[in-house]
Amino acid sequence: MEHVPPPAEELARLDRELAELDARRAQLLTRRAWLLAALRPPAPTAAPGWNPSGWGAPHGAPSQPWGYVPKQPSAPRSAQNVLLTLGGLLLTIAAVAFTLVSWGSMGIGGRSAVLAAMTLGALIAPAVLLRRKLAATAEALAALALVLTLLDVYAVHAVAAPGTDGLGFTAVASVVLAALWTAYGLTLGKLRLPLPAAVVLAQWPLLFWAWAAGAPALVVGWALLATAVLDGTIALRGKGTGVRVTACVGGSVMGFSALLVGLALSMTASGPLGAVAPGAVLLAAAAAALAGAWRAPKGFAQLGGVVVGLAAVAAVGGVPVAAVPDAWHMPAYLLCGLALMAVVRTRLPRNATRGVLAASGAVAAWALVWTLPPLATVLLGPVTLLSDVWAGAPEGFRSALGSTLPWPEQAGAPVVLALVAGLLGSAYRWWPSVVRITAPLAARVETPGPDTAAGTPGTAWTAPPGAGVPWYTAGGAGARRRPSGAAVRGAVGAGAVALGWGAFLLAGALLDVPYALAVAGETALVGGLLALAVRGTGSDRDATAAVPVTALVAAVSGAVSVGVLSLASEGASYAVFGTLAVLFAGAAVRAGGCLVDQGRIGRGVWCGASQGAGTSSSRSDSGVSATPRGAVPGVADPAMIDKTPPRAEVPRAVFAVAAVVWATVLTGFAGRSLGLAPHEAAPLLLVVPALTVLLGARLRRNPTALPVELTGATGALVAVGLAVSDEPFLALVLALCGVLAAGAAVRPERRPAAGYLAAALFVLATWVRLAASEVSFPEAYTLPVTVPALVVGVLRRRRDPEASSWTAYGPGLAATLLPSLAVAWTDTDWLRPLLLGVAALVVTLLGARYRLQALLLLGGAVLALDGLHELAPYVLQVAGALPRWLPPALAGLLLLMVGATYEQRLRDARRLKDALGRMR
Template sequence: MEHVPPPAEELALLDRELAWLDARRVQLLDRRAWLLGVLRTPVVPPPPPPARPFAPAPSTRPFAPAAPAHGTQNVLLVLGGLLLTVAAIAFTLFSWGEMGIAGRSAVLAVVTAGALVVPAPLLGRRLPSTAEAVAALALVLTVLDAVALHAVAAPGTDGFAFSAVAAAVLVVIWTAYGLSLGRLRVPLPSAVVAGQFPLVFAAWAVEAPVAGFGWALLVTAAADVAVALWGRGLAVRVTACAGAVLTGLTALGLGLGLSVSARDALGAVGPGALLLAGGALALAGAWRARTEAAVFGGVVAGLAAVASVGGVPAAALPWSWAVVVYLLCGAGLSAVLRLRVPRPVSRGLLAASAAVVGAAVLWAAPVAAAALLGPVSLSAGVWSGAPEALREALGIALPWSASASEPVVLAVAAGLTAVVYVRWPRTLAEGSGRAVAGSVATVLGWGAVPALLAVTDAPYAVAVGAELLLVAALLAASVRRGGDALAVTGLVCALAGAASVGVLGLAAEPATYAVFGTLAVLSGGAAARSGVTTVRSLLVCGSVLCATVIAVAAGASLGWSAPHTAPLVLVVTAATVLLGARSRVPAVAVAVELTGAFAALVAVLLAVADAPFLSLVLALCGVLAAASALRPERRRAAGYPAAALFLAAAWVRLAASGVTDPEAYTLPVSVAAFVVGHLRLRRDPSASSWVAYGPALSMTMVPSLLVAWGDPHWLRPLLLGIAALAVTLAGARLRLRAPLVIGGAVLALDGLHELAPHVVQVFDALPRWAPPALAGLLLLAVGATYEQRLRDARRVRESFGRMR
């Protein structure tokens, strides 16, 4: 019989299998014993079983101990390298003097050479982490070698000069070392870090001026940019990029400081050259990179170019006009739109242009704000006389003579954004970007006009006329464009300008009529031509407000007092009632009527000081509200206010006439109103009890309650309480909401009036701790039955809701 495999090999195979089974059995028995020990003594678990021969591979052994993690290995290596570094530094600083020159040189040479050589065999044995730690120690030792060399071989050499040479030598050594051992990741980034110092130390050694330091930093940044673009490895490029940003921005900051502080154009040439070189370097790096990081390079290049080109002429001008120079240079960056520039670089340059323009606008904005908000100071001196020039009407004190360039800045910025809005390529102007440019141009152009008028101290009449023309132009443009973003911006500017010129027109009586009359006509005409409902509503409201101001001014011109002027203001409200009824757009009608209601409120406030006229004004307001209530869509919204206004007019008339027994006047009216309400309820059972019985009950009970509160006798409160109780019970019995609420409220207030003196006496007799104690007991009782109280309140609310 033939065996496959041969008998000898099969026997050996069986022996190995049996040995593996024995080892496995022993391992499982050990594990079982360990688990039993854990169950018996869970506090101190025994150590894991030792490894056995012939054990299976780690991937097939479920209880094999895990190998140490890479994180632990790295921590150990870092700690070891750190300890060796500390030991080397301590040896160099404290034990150096105990050895001779030969010993010192030998020790450092041997240790450094060994640290530099060891990483190579470690890499060959596939120990990269250990090699990195030793390489880092070797780099630190080379720095210590340089320090020791200066102390021993050249103690009299200037420290900065020696540091510059040493840093350059270390850059060469570390670069060669990193290139020879390409698998090490520490030497090359370290060489980049060391490369930041040679030129700076050299400038320090020769005591170079600030410009010299700037050029040294800029050359260093250029080297960093080259390494970042063509260097080996991500770590090297990232380190070089960080170095380029740090040294480059520092150099540009030094150049900017020198350019701004230059006393003349010649003194700004040198800093300008430094800034221009820095901008060129940033542009070259951004152009080569062509990534999102290139946007930052484009921004730096653009700002540096503006500071360089604008700094030379700006140095010969006052600061106010230097801003204009910088603004024009920033505007020139927009020419990049016509060049074939990579998109990220183009975005960066445009962002730099926008930043320069925005900074110039922020610098000029206070003058425009003062010109627009200054007329508010005239509110305390209405019709005090028209000033000769505009500045007299501006209460904000500014150095106007030194602000001649602010309107120019605003105008140039407006023109630039307008050009961008009109000429920007479609690929960059589609969507919200183009709308923003147009809106910004509108706002800046609008703000430049009042700023120019204020700076030039235009005559009062000219300033008012110019601002009215500006409002008219903005309204016309807004209405013509419809409802896009530019139209909305123009409308907002027009409304703000109208408010400013309106306040400015209050300085003199003729100016008030001219300004507010013109604004009313402009707003009404624009509203008639607008096809956007919201715009039309806003403009109609503005026109009604201007008419209200004219009505008040007319009363003042006629010499009437404020109460006598109130009925004249109600003419505006009457006009809004007619316009609301004739309007075919519901939203516009609502806006008109609400503005008319505001005019009616102004009339009421004007008549408050005279009770008879207040009664007349309230009655007229009630008539106007009742006229609006004749329209079916306004019946509920205007009907209740009309009834309330009539009641208020009657009460005010009674109080103004000194009537002490109002029931003689109110009861007949209440009876008549009650009969009318009862007939209304019979014809329309679904009508609310508030409409049917509310006016009748309020007409008598409310004035009686007011008189009863001041009546020292008992008869009136008693009769009023009996009547209120009867009305309340009738409302509860008939399930009518108005009698229940009005009668209950009057009954409660009447009872409170009668009990108030006695309650005061009781509280005076109680100790001071009693009220808090009673309140606490009440809260405890309510809290204990909180859910029951909620159910009761819910039932009351449901019952009340079922009433009419």
Template sequence: MDTSLPPADELVLVDRELAQLDARRTQLLARRAWLIRALYAPVPTAAAPRPRPGFTDSTPRSAQNVLLTLGGTLLTIAAVAFTLVSWGSMGIGGRAAVLLVVTSAALAAPVALLRRGLVSTGESVAALGLVLMVLDAYALHRVALAETDGLAYAAVASAVLAGAWTAYGSVLPRLRIPLPAAVVAAQLPLPLGVLSAGGGPTAFAWAALVTAAADAAAVLWARPAAVRITAATGASALGGWSLLTGFWLSLTSPWSGAPLLLTGAALTLYVARRRPPLAAAASALAGLATVAALGGLLRAALPTEWEVPGYVLCGLALASVWRPDTSGPSAAGASTAGASTAGAGTVVGAAWLPRGMRLGLAAAGAGVAALGALWALPPAGAGLLGPVARTTAVWSGEHAERALTSYPATAALVLLVVAAALAAVPRLWARCGALALVWALLTALPVSLDLPYAATLALQLLTAAAALWLAVHPGPAARGLRLAEAPGAPATSPTDRPVPPASAPGTPWGTWAPRRPQAQATVVEPRTALGWSAYVGGLASAVSALALALDVRGATFASLGLLLGLLTAVAVLGEGGRRTVSACGAVLAATGLVLAAAAAIGFEDHWTALALLLVPAATAAVGARTRPGAVALTVEITGASVGLLALGIAASRPAFLALALALGGVIAAATAVRPERRRFASWTAAALFLLATWVRLAVSEVTTPEAYTLPVTLPALAVGFLRRRRDPETSSWAAYGPGLAATLLPSLVAAWTDPDWVRPLLLGVAALVVTLLGARFRLQALLVLGGATLALDGLHELAPYVVQVVGALPRWLPPALAGLLLLAVGATYEQRLRDARRMRERLSRMR
């Protein structure tokens, strides 16, 4: 506690601390009481086990239903058989008597059965009566009305049966079968009547739509659930058929399909209004029907290339009925968010619609607009990827033919309209989509308008520049965005209630139970999302523009210079990962400039390789002047990769390869001056200088490399010895590694190509001495380098004899010996593994 405070302030602080201690003590006492209750709660006495009731194969009710169902089925089969087989053998009186008696008895019997409470039996007999009525209608047609048209008779009979069954079910409401059966029969009169009258698809669709409207009325106002389910099924089937027919007619005969679709949409919207759970799905279907109807009319009145824009405008007008809540916070002032002028009137007029209906209509319109945007994207793909698929030589001055030149030019208009509509929505996802569509529009313009080469290249470069500028300054694109919640704020539910403290009276004991932390949704920063969206488009346009610029030499240099400046600016002024990627791109652009300059001058490959070394030199200088971080590291790694490319190009001329290796060593040595790069850069410089020496010796056809390496090795070993003497913690690799490698490795290469025995012997002796010294003084570099050199030198000397021995042995013996070796290793695997681990630990403890 701070005692330097004034007495009054310190007193307030002491009182506050005491209050907190009292509250904490109360909480701990309550927790202790809960733990005591949980640990020492009385164990309830186990109740005596109750006798398990005996199981029967089936309950009385289920057995009764099965019996009644079987009985009704058998009676139905008998009635059908009688009607089809024995009907013709009876006279007209007998037929009438049988029909009257059997049908009347089947329909009257449920009345008495229901009075006695035999509902299931009444259901079965009533079902039999309904089937007999169908058979009666069939028999009447066969005997008395055989010359009547079958479809017309079926339409009238189904209407009569539907009315009779409805009356029968209304009189006996306890029967569940008649009313759903009446709904099923009511589906047939109008469609069958239209077919009997010779009506076409349009008339049949209208009949189906009217029937579906009647079904919808039954769904809305009928009480029995079975009736509503049956009517809903019929309405879905017939209404769906009528709408599908309307969609087809909107393409072939718009003036016939539009009234059908609009009527179906009105009926669907009415159902959506009356049934909120179905509002979204039904409204979406109605929206699609409306767009198809209006778009079909526009399609008939406009030229072919304006068909898709007409549908898109209808879809956007429908999507404007969505009016989100405007009470949320704004990213940059919600008052600046614009509204779509095409749908402003629609928004005002649709304010009375429920949320579910507005959501469905807006989803339908947005889906149509999205399909239109997809239709308009192929020119953007051709403008982006067309220059990459080269069919002409670089700097030839010839330009490849464009693809999709016959695509409708209105695709650009579609992209523009959809992008404007998305920009008017104050949401992050919509603003990102608007940016993508604007970029697609600018990329597609050269293809849609068939612009010349210079205009195409200038437009692509301007697109890249604008996108990269927006990636650095995404503020204008984020203006007017509304945020759902503040970043990092936990999502709360309207039903959440504050939890009282544990010491409060009436607090439930369960509040002391451990709670899992609630996961918080990750909020995307608008500037970050918009910046990355623009950045990706800018990079894509930059690559496409560069591929297009390769047709002309001057355009190549101008494009590379402009891209180098743009990427450098983003690397300096940008944020986050965009800086790193831009730094890498700037190095690649500089590399392209060097290669283009070398090609323009006419350099050969080896001179081009030396010119490329300017890039790693420049990146090393930039890394030294840049604050240590991801950008500096990326610049230097990319520059080092360009240096490796230069070495690969120079490999065809060993003399120039040696020079390139030496220059690379100089660059690495200069980088090693910096403390944060000293360790890696110093080793790289030593390796490059060593490789340069070896290549130079090989080019000069030197057969005794020791004459050149020993004068370097001896001073290096002396310097390493003095360094370890001054600092015993210095690693043996830093002290002795470069000096030993400078002689042992070239000598080993020369020994493998030397047919005499003197060099291998001397090298083996020297390697043995180095190995023993490393083991004696526990120096890792001496032990590893000496042991490896000794092993390879011995392998070279023993290889001819091993080949002779293997050739003299039987062919089956080497595999057998290998198998025995594997068995031995497998049998002692654990021991060998422990030995290997022990050896590794001892080796790692060496300096």
């Protein structure tokens, strides 16, 4: 009889055998791979000069057989360079050691003979090596020869001319060495080191000569400038990349040093005549840079133009700066910088002209940065008044700012802002003329032209700004995208608005106008900015939203600043915030949602939807024509309007929100004037939220309604925060907020959010009122929630009979039954458990009668737990009297009975489940 193992044992045996087979398979595959590699014949090695691919012959080389390539050197080029560098370094160290250490142990003849022989040999050897085509070795020996010539100069000064001046001797030696290495480099043209070395040596003669002669700083500046001019000439006409790069670096360093010397002397001049000589240095540097920019490539030409512009500003502006007080230095430089823009009418190369214009912009930007500290002081200085509100109006504007800024030294700041603002405003006003003048400076981009289809690349010019089309070429992937003319003009206009606003603010602070005049002036300025923001871009087809948006931002910032400034006086506070509320509310009404992107959908658009009319009008050159609602003149697809309302309504929403904020602040002032405590003044703050609810009902689905109502809700939240310190007032404020939320919930579009909010606020108000009255019964807190919840559930079931009972009645019943049950388990009295049991019994019977699952289960569970709580003492008492073996015996008997009737009990459970499932 065959033995059959158990399944588990047999499965384990099969797993072990499969694992052994896998391991053996892996070994066999590895051995097979090794055998295949051993049997494969070796790949044929290409002989020197043979390339199986047949590619790699340089263009223009003599034709070679297929696959031929030149032989490669036996040693890598990097190893050769390392060996040559190391050898040259060791020889250099030996030469230095010989010169410094062993020099004194030899006679004059021996010394001269050794140095001369070493130098002469190092100079001759590269020529011999070049004829043998050993260029790298020749370069290494040329470097050694350079070091030896420097050591020769040191040796000559130390022995032959020890009494001569070191700086003068160095200047002469630099000239001699520069000439020597120039001739040597020109003779051995294949060496790359001698000519750049000659350029480096040529940097020092004039500078060391000026130092040796004890020349003043002005002469040193001229020496530096002359050296920079020499470097520029070499950079333009020199031979080889190394020479030109070295000359560019040297010229940049020397020229920058000369400019620094001239600028320092110009700024420290004692008078206009003393600034003329440094100005001459700066003008000469500008002329040299201009000459270089005339012939330099694009990038260097633009950099040269920048140098020309900055040097000219420093030279010309230094003369009047030396004659005026410190406060007017920056305006003088700014005028010179703005005068540079006349370069667009000259015949300078385009790239150089761009550089000069960039220099003009840099000067203007520097001047604007200089005005930032006083401007920030004017805007942020009134914040100091927050610590002592209504302490009394100060005498002047400066005293209200609370700043120690030296105002006399900032007298030129508003002039700077006004100059730049006037220039930008003029450019914005006469933009077509600006475009016509600057058209030659438009950049050219390489794009597929008309001949592209035929295979010939074309060249296209970008359209100038303001030409009615985007300022970039759309054809081809290589076109560089540039901002449109309308965008550039909008940025110019926005800058004019912002700088003009800053100029007005600074002028008042510098003149130290009376406090009342400063407050009135800033408020009027806010009104003007609002008018500009509402007016938008007028009827200009190419205008963008930059100007009105900038005016809007400036208006809001100015309103905050003047609002804080007005806190010094009670009357000023009411006047300013009342005026601001009226101005912003009027701007919101005047805007009417019609601040649309006129650059996208046309000009002269009247929003009929916001006006409430059935038609809209469009004013054109030919007259006024009626247009149906939703249609826009000049737009073929009315669907474009659907994309603009969110963007169009942003300014109006900002106006309306700001008006709500200022009105809320006014109500806070009323509470302070009446002498009310913060919690007593809290109900007053709800006046504005109530008005916003009414306004929201008037606006309905207008996009402005939601921001206005949310701002009003923020004011209500502030009122709640003020009332937190007093519970009765907090309950009152919460109840009033609940009334406002319920009023908003009347509207269908606000009902989902406002309805729940109103219910939560009413419940919170009730709870706070009960807590203030020291009521501790939980039913007093839960029943005000349960009753409205059940009423809502009944209404919901009446409207939708298919709604679940858990959704309709579950939350309301749980809000009271569960907290009462938790308290009843710890209550030693009999009244609460009795009342809870009766209520749970009623709920259970109602659930069984109307077949409501939530009522049946919740009521039954609470009733069972409440009854268990009441029977628990007796159960414990009975359990203590029974024998200890009786509970296990009863449990076993119960299990036997359930097991014997298992199928019947299962069917009963299923029927119970089905019955509960049929309930709602």
